[in-house]
Amino acid sequence: MTFVQTQYITFAQSPDDFILRSGARLGPVTVAYETYGTLNEAKSNAILIVHAFTGDAHAACYHKGDDKPGWWDDMIGPGKPFDTSKYFIICSNVLGSCRGTTGPASIDPKTGKPYGLTFPVVTIQDMVLVQKVLLDRLGIIKLLSVAGGSMGGMQAVAWAVMYPGMMHSVIIIAACHRHTAQQIAFHEVGRQAVMSDPDWNGGNYYGLALPKRGLAVARMLGHITYMSETSMEQKFGRRLVKKDVLGYNFSKEFEVEGYLEYRGQSFTERFDPNSYLYLTKAMDYFDLTDGTQKLSEVFKGVTADFFIISFTSDWLYPSYQSQTMARALKANDVDVSYVELSSNYGHDAFLVEIDEQAKAVSNYLAKVYKERVK
Amino acid sequence: MTFVQTQYITFAQSPDDFILRSGARLGPVTVAYETYGTLNEAKSNAILIVHAFTGDAHAACYHKGDDKPGWWDDMIGPGKPFDTSKYFIICSNVLGSCRGTTGPASIDPKTGKPYGLTFPVVTIQDMVLVQKVLLDRLGIIKLLSVAGGSMGGMQAVAWAVMYPGMMHSVIIIAACHRHTAQQIAFHEVGRQAVMSDPDWNGGNYYGLALPKRGLAVARMLGHITYMSETSMEQKFGRRLVKKDVLGYNFSKEFEVEGYLEYRGQSFTERFDPNSYLYLTKAMDYFDLTDGTQKLSEVFKGVTADFFIISFTSDWLYPSYQSQTMARALKANDVDVSYVELSSNYGHDAFLVEIDEQAKAVSNYLAKVYKERVK
Numbered sequence: 020m021t022f023v024q025t026q027y028i029t030f031a032q033s034p035d036d037f038i039l040r041s042g043a044r045l046g047p048v049t050v051a052y053e054t055y056g057t058l059n060e061a062k063s064n065a066i067l068i069v070h071a072f073t074g075d076a077h078a079a080c081y082h083k084g085d086d087k088p089g090w091w092d093d094m095i096g097p098g099k100p101f102d103t104s105k106y107f108i109i110c111s112n113v114l115g116s117c118r119g120t121t122g123p124a125s126i127d128p129k130t131g132k133p134y135g136l137t138f139p140v141v142t143i144q145d146m147v148l149v150q151k152v153l154l155d156r157l158g159i160i161k162l163l164s165v166a167g168g169s170m171g172g173m174q175a176v177a178w179a180v181m182y183p184g185m186m187h188s189v190i191i192i193a194a195c196h197r198h199t200a201q202q203i204a205f206h207e208v209g210r211q212a213v214m215s216d217p218d219w220n221g222g223n224y225y226g227l228a229l230p231k232r233g234l235a236v237a238r239m240l241g242h243i244t245y246m247s248e249t250s251m252e253q254k255f256g257r258r259l260v261k262k263d264v265l266g267y268n269f270s271k272e273f274e275v276e277g278y279l280e281y282r283g284q285s286f287t288e289r290f291d292p293n294s295y296l297y298l299t300k301a302m303d304y305f306d307l308t309d310g311t312q313k314l315s316e317v318f319k320g321v322t323a324d325f326f327i328i329s330f331t332s333d334w335l336y337p338s339y340q341s342q343t344m345a346r347a348l349k350a351n352d353v354d355v356s357y358v359e360l361s362s363n364y365g366h367d368a369f370l371v372e373i374d375e376q377a378k379a380v381s382n383y384l385a386k387v388y389k390e391r392v393k
Numbered sequence: 394m395t396f397v398q399t400q401y402i403t404f405a406q407s408p409d410d411f412i413l414r415s416g417a418r419l420g421p422v423t424v425a426y427e428t429y430g431t432l433n434e435a436k437s438n439a440i441l442i443v444h445a446f447t448g449d450a451h452a453a454c455y456h457k458g459d460d461k462p463g464w465w466d467d468m469i470g471p472g473k474p475f476d477t478s479k480y481f482i483i484c485s486n487v488l489g490s491c492r493g494t495t496g497p498a499s500i501d502p503k504t505g506k507p508y509g510l511t512f513p514v515v516t517i518q519d520m521v522l523v524q525k526v527l528l529d530r531l532g533i534i535k536l537l538s539v540a541g542g543s544m545g546g547m548q549a550v551a552w553a554v555m556y557p558g559m560m561h562s563v564i565i566i567a568a569c570h571r572h573t574a575q576q577i578a579f580h581e582v583g584r585q586a587v588m589s590d591p592d593w594n595g596g597n598y599y600g601l602a603l604p605k606r607g608l609a610v611a612r613m614l615g616h617i618t619y620m621s622e623t624s625m626e627q628k629f630g631r632r633l634v635k636k637d638v639l640g641y642n643f644s645k646e647f648e649v650e651g652y653l654e655y656r657g658q659s660f661t662e663r664f665d666p667n668s669y670l671y672l673t674k675a676m677d678y679f680d681l682t683d684g685t686q687k688l689s690e691v692f693k694g695v696t697a698d699f700f701i702i703s704f705t706s707d708w709l710y711p712s713y714q715s716q717t718m719a720r721a722l723k724a725n726d727v728d729v730s731y732v733e734l735s736s737n738y739g740h741d742a743f744l745v746e747i748d749e750q751a752k753a754v755s756n757y758l759a760k761v762y763k764e765r766v767k
Contacts, residue, residue, distance in 0.1 A: 041641035140641040200625040200649040201617065207650045208613045210643065211657075215606035217591055232589035239582045240614060243575065248711070251574040257684060265678060267415035267514040269584065269670060273677070275574040276581045283585075296643060303647070304639060310631060334708075337622070 021096070023080035023089075025051050025119055032152055039148075043139035047128075050153050051076045051119020052111035055095055056103035058159075063392045065159045066101060066384075067150065067186075068110040069167035069174040071369075072298055073290055075118035078110040079103075093373045100380040105388075106163065113174070114149045115141040115298055117291035124225065124291040136222035141297060143170070143305045147177045151185070163388060165323075166190035166380070168369035169336065170298070173305050176344065179323050180307060187391040188324045190380060193333050193369040195340035196314060196347075197306035202335070205244055206299035209237030213292050222293050234292045235283030242282045247332035247365030251275060314347035324354040324391070326383045328376060330368035331361050356383065395470070397454035397463075399425050399493055406526055413522075417513035421502075424527050425450045425493020426485035429469055430477035432533075437766045439533045440475060440758075441524065441560075442484040443541035443548040445743075446672055447664055449492035452484040453477075467747045474754040479762075480537065487548070488523045489515040489672055491665035498599065498665040510596035515671060517544070517679045521551045525559070537762060540564035540754070542743035543710065544672070547679050550718065553697050554681060561765040562698045564754060567707050567743045569714035570688060570721075571680035576709070579618055580673035583611030587666050596667050608666045609657030616656045621706035621739030625649060688721035698728040698765070700757045702750060704742035705735050730757065 029049040031037060036046035053076045058065060068078050068091065079095035081088050089110075095101040101108050112120035115138070123138035130137075154162070165178045165186050172194020179189045195202075213219055216233030224230055243251075255275035259265070271277045307317050325348055329341035338359050345357040360375050362368040369376070403423040405411060410420035427450045432439060442452050442465065453469035455462050463484075469475040475482050486494035489512070497512035504511075528536070539552045539560050546568020553563045569576075587593055590607030598604055617625070629649035633639070645651045681691045699722055703715035712733050719731040734749050736742040743750070 041639075043641070136643070140643075197631070199622065200629040200631065200647070201620075201622045203631070203647050204613075204617045204625060204649050204653060207645075207647075207653060208610060208617065211613060211654075212586055212589075212610050214643070215586075215590070215610055236582060236586050236589055236610070239578075239585060243578045243582065246575075248573065248575045248708075251578060255574040257571065257574065257577070257680060263684075265415075267417070269510070269514075269588070269674065271581075273574070273577050273581075275578050279578060279581060280585075300643065306631060310637075334622075 021080040022083055023053050023055065023077075024082070025053055025076050027051055027119060028153065028156060030152060030156060032148065037145070037148060039139055039145045040142045041139055045121075045139055048114065048121045048149055049119070049125070050111050050149060052109060052153060053077055053079075053089070055079050055108040056106055058107040062158065062160060063163065064105060064388070065107045065109060065162050066164045066166060067154065067162050068095070068101065068108055069150070069165060069171040069178075070110060070113065071167070071169035071171050072302070073286070074171070075116065076110050076112040079108070090370070094377060094380065100377045100384065101166070102381070106384070109154070109157065109159075111150055111153055113146040113298070115146070115294060115301060117294040120149075122291065123222065123293035123297055133225040135225065135293060138293070138297065140300055142301050143173045143177050144181060146301070147174055147181055150174070151182055162186040163392060164188040164190055164384060167194075168192035169194055169366065170302055173302065176307065179321050179325070180317060183320045183322050186323045188326065188383075188387040190326045190328075190383065191341070191344065192328045192376070193330060193336045193366055195336050196344050197308060198303050203303045205240065206303050209240055210296050210299055212236040212240070213295055219292060224292070229287065230292045231287040234287050234290070234295060237295060238286040239279040239283040242279055244335045245366045247334065247363055249332060249363045250365055250367070253363065314343065315350040318347050318351045318353065321348065321351060321353055324387060325356070326380070327355065327357045328369075328379065329359050330364070330366070330372065331359060332363050333366045333368060335366040395454040396457055397427055397429065397451075398456070399427055399450050401425055401493065402527065402530060404526055404530060406522065411519070411522060413513055413519045414516045415513055419495070419513055422488065422495045422523055423493070423499070424485050424523060426483060426527060427451055427453075427463075429453050429482040430480055432481040436532065436534060437537065438479060438762075439481045439483060439536050440538045440540060441528065441536050442469070442475065442482060443524070443539060443545040444484060444487065445541070445543035445545050446676070447660070448545070449490065450484050450486040453482070464744070468751060468754070474751045474758065475540070476755070480758070483528070483531065483533075485524055485527055487520040487672070489520070489668060489675060491668040494523075496665065497596065497667035497671055507599040509599065509667060512667070512671065514674055516675050517547045517551050518555060520675070521548055521555055524548070525556055536560040537766060538562040538564055538758060541568075542566035543568055543740065544676055547676065550681065553695050553699070554691060557694045557696045560697045562700065562757075562761040564700045564702075564757065565715070565718065566702045566750070567704060567710045567740055569710055570718050571682060572677050577677045579614065580677050583614055584670050584673055586610040586614070587669055593666060598666070603661065604666050605661040608661050608664070608669060611669060612660040613653040613657040616653055618709045619740045621708065621737055623706060623737045624739055624741070627737065688717065689724040692721050692725045692727065695722065695725060695727055698761060699730070700754070701729065701731045702743075702753065703733050704738070704740070704746065705733060706737050707740045707742060709740040
């Protein structure tokens with residue numbers, strides 16, 4: 020077991036603030052991050068891992084006292100695809116989250132109280148802006164790679180457009196360059212579940228009862244979209260929790276109901292309902308084309324190589340969205356590898372379908388390092 | 394414009410009660426129904442239309458003062474597939490609903506108060522049982538057809554198994570013979586949204602504030618599952634409600650958000666939250682095999698002909714479920730026609746993708762009438 024501690028750093032962009040995409044100013048910002056492995060002297064082996072919606076800086080190794088490692092420990096470590104014997108891995112919690120980095124649950128230095136809904140609406144690009152300043156502070160000039168799945172993949176592709184000279188490669192897994200109507204719709208139902216909970220109280224619930232019921236409902240819905248119809252059927256089917264006869268009441272009877280309840284309730288123990296609103300909104304706002312440009316135009320200045328992965332049964336971020344990015348990059352003569360991996364796990368595949376993904380990422384990183392760094 | 398009035402009839406099965414699948418007794422039951430066209434002397438031209446989840450007895454024509462006709466008026470009327478110049482059409486509101494037939498919002502004669510959660514959990518088969526007694530009362534011995542989409546399709550296939558001698562044909566559109574884990578999961582999220590609303594109050598909200606917020610969230614989710622990713626993208630894309638710039642707040646900005654809000658709120662004006670719980674539960678309980686039999690065994694006594702329709706983009710009741718029924722019927726040498734219609738409308742297709750569906754149903758009914766009645 021390798022142990023790691025989350026580190027915290029507080030900074031701003033301009034003297035006091037970050038200027039966000041909305042025009043709002045926010046600062047200073049505290050960022051929670053972890054690193055694994057060692058930065059080489061040439062500073063040429065750094066990889067930034069960008070996390071998904073409810074993830075955090077704790078991507079790998081163990082926190083003392085925990086019995087579970089970080090969320091991508093299968094992928095990060097000695098001999099693993101993000102090989103810590105070769106590479107220096109950085110992962111930071113995103114702006115707007117509640118897992119160490121400044122977000123709506125943080126104390127507003129101007130009032131001494133939690134921001135709540137006075138926290139500015141942040142975007143994927145704002146998350147990247149904060150990560151860029153973090154890397155500046157860490158003295159990283161150019162990354163070997165920026166890699167992430169789902170919302171992490173959105174940050175990764177935004178990185179390539181915002182700071183094209185900053186990385187040799189980008190690895191995007193199960194993501195997209197813009198949210199569709201259906202993706203927005205699922206998020207809006209989740210937000211309405213949270214905001215309909217009377218305990219939400221306009222976002223001012225800190226120190227009071229948390230709007231847990233609404234957040235649990237939102238998370239239950241999320242978990243349906245993270246799985247596939249097939250994986251749900253294989254995992255639960257119509258099996259009953261307790262006995263083989265129907266109870267003819269509204270208690271949880273089917274295993275799938277029990278699973279969703281468990282997932283919903285445990286989520287409320289670790290996630291701030293307002294962060295749920297802010298991060299889903301950031302994804303819904305995400306559209307690299309801003310609704311006006313062609314994606315191939317957006318990718319014009321891109322100099323990184325790309326590796327894009329999608330999964331056959333992922334209906335939340337379907338393969339066609341990855342293919343759209345790959346095509347628009349190709350149109351700019353970018354070196355793009357795209358692979359659609361076969362999996363029944365739906366969107367969850369990027370976290371659980373490790374074998375093929377590991378091999379593919381491992382080979383890709385070795386190739387990039389050889390071709391572009393050594 | 395042809396006007397129609399809903400009729401009401403109150404009856405029981407045994408002297409006082411219906412004995413439901415759960416063993417619970419319920420009665421007497423009031424049933425709301427409508428009829429269109431004229432029953433011929435031979436009583437050989439009757440068709441029972443069975444409605445979907447939130448439908449009702451008002452399938453066609455206009456109620457005085459309404460500017461919208463019944464929910465399947467495109468399909469029912471003179472010269473339409475369910476041709477009222479030839480056929481006698483009956484449609485009744487299902488048991489457990491809130492649209493005229495006895496349900497949880499009805500007054501329990503034993504207490505003089507609304508049933509609420511003391512209403513017994515009903516099944517698809519219980520709905521069919523009540524319909525059977527209604528037909529007995531109307532003097533119908535044998536139906537030309539039982540036809541319905543979605544939850545209506547579940548009732549139709551249950552009819553064929555429960556009363557095999559009672560119909561010449563069954564028309565099943567966008568339905569299944571058993572709910573899958575994913576179908577149960579979506580319903581459970583909706584139920585939890587309702588039951589998490591403090592106004593729900595254990596189902597005892599009659600005469601008090603209705604749990605509208607929870608019901609609206611449940612309905613918003615429903616509407617996502619009724620459309621397809623493609624139809625949502627075509628209808629809404631990322632278009633904004635008011636102006637072309639993002640507001641950076643949590644108001645409804647995207648058209649798709651406004652649409653879901655409208656659908657959610659208007660649903661709360663016409664539907665009882667407890668009926669939402671009971672009818673989703675009835676569908677989730679639905680499994681013609683009872684988890685023990687092979688479907689081909691279940692269909693052994695079936696004597697009706699079948700016409701089964703599914704739609705390419707329906708991901709809520711995907712085509713494979715229709716195909717499973719068709720195969721199991723074929724294994725019993727039942728005369729089955731199956732057609733998968735091409736549509737982008739998702740599950741909603743059975744209500745809106747009328748042209749091809751109309752032609753197919755019209756031809757099928759003419760054929761059955763000719764072959765099996767005349």
